[in-house]
Amino acid sequence: MLNRFAPTRRAFLGLTGAAAGAALLPARMFAQSISVSRQLVDALLIDLYALINSGSSANRLYADFEALLNRYADMPIIAQTVMRVEWRRASAAQRSAFITTFRAYIARKYGSRFRELIGGTFEITDTRQIRNFVEVTTTANLRNEAPFEVIWLVSNGSGEHKFFNLIIEGINLATTEAEEVGALLDRNGGNIDAMIADLSAAS
């Protein structure tokens, strides 16, 4: 399905409708997972492109992008993955502070690159069930670029269908940011609070 980033009512209705159906019939959840995941990515791309083409100021854009992440991404599980084994020794307060700081950091880091995506299109080219999650493959067509692949991994492990990883040409968001967070921890001698403080200042 070619997505031209004009909000379509059908995509939203499809998303809410399928989610409601899944809640009423838990046994069918697995079978519906692929189509729900696809609709999630469809709706996400519509919102994302509205944001990219909005022409908002940087701060407004980052705030809106954070809200979008909250809605479509399982930020707690991404934050947990990114902290790797250190997550186990983090206190509840540190975990929640990390999730908040990490989400804002991702919004700044990726949001600052949105202008490169203006005028591009994404098309969902493949969906498949892998173990307990769904891989939604999109092909990005940007100006003056050969098309490239962006993969969204979607799971309902949190109770709702949300994406928990994003892979651009093999470059995996969770793994890349785990390196970054690992480097911040190393720099601070393993001090989680100091790592969080550094992350909130990082661009």
Next chain:
Amino acid sequence: MFFAALTSRVKTVVATATLVALSACGAATLPGEGVINDPSEDQNRAMFEFNVAVDRTIVRPVSVGAGTILPEPVRQGIGNFASNLDQPRYVLNNLLQLRFEEALQNTWRFVVNSTVGLGGVLDPASGIGLYEADTDFGETLHVWGAPEGAYVVLPILGPSTSRDTVGFVVDRAMNPVRFFIGTPESYYLNTVNIGDAVNTRYRFGDTIDELYYESADGYAAARILYLSNRRFELRGEAQDDYFDPYTDFYEDPNAQ
């Protein structure tokens, strides 16, 4: 005369048989997501620092200068021309990998861009969906079963692996274009390649700046980006071995 023809034919058959036998061994197994083999990290870090210093003092200022002075069509033309001269090398590697469809795609692209594209300055092939299927001898070695080896940082050229370093040297030595040009032209060719590299630095300026100058550990960031992307290129249609944080992580007794 007859015997010469026969010998060359036998040689071709033997070479093909060897290739088929090599390919029958299958491609090497790729390391899992996030797996890093970097036994020479200290030397690599030193080389990375050197490359960053070269970038800061020379490459970045030159690329920003050239990118500002030269209009986009000119920069695009240089990039197209350099890319077109890579096509014969891609075709050679496609054949060594027994990937005939990609060999054909790259051949057509070379033919279209060398003629309609005015010697490769324009890129009408991409306009009709004939994108470059870029490859290299490192990939050929992978297809033949050579493992990735260790992570290596090369001077100026940057991230690589021991396998891909061998591939790079072989690619330079066997580039078919080299056999058709004399000495003065080969200098022009080097200039075009340097121009293309400077242009690439300009186009991906923000990404490279962010990586080199804004990451908490630019070395570690460049390493994981390179290895992930390289493995993705080599994986082709094969499925990635994804990590599932819902099942692979929740064995943690402290998880909520």
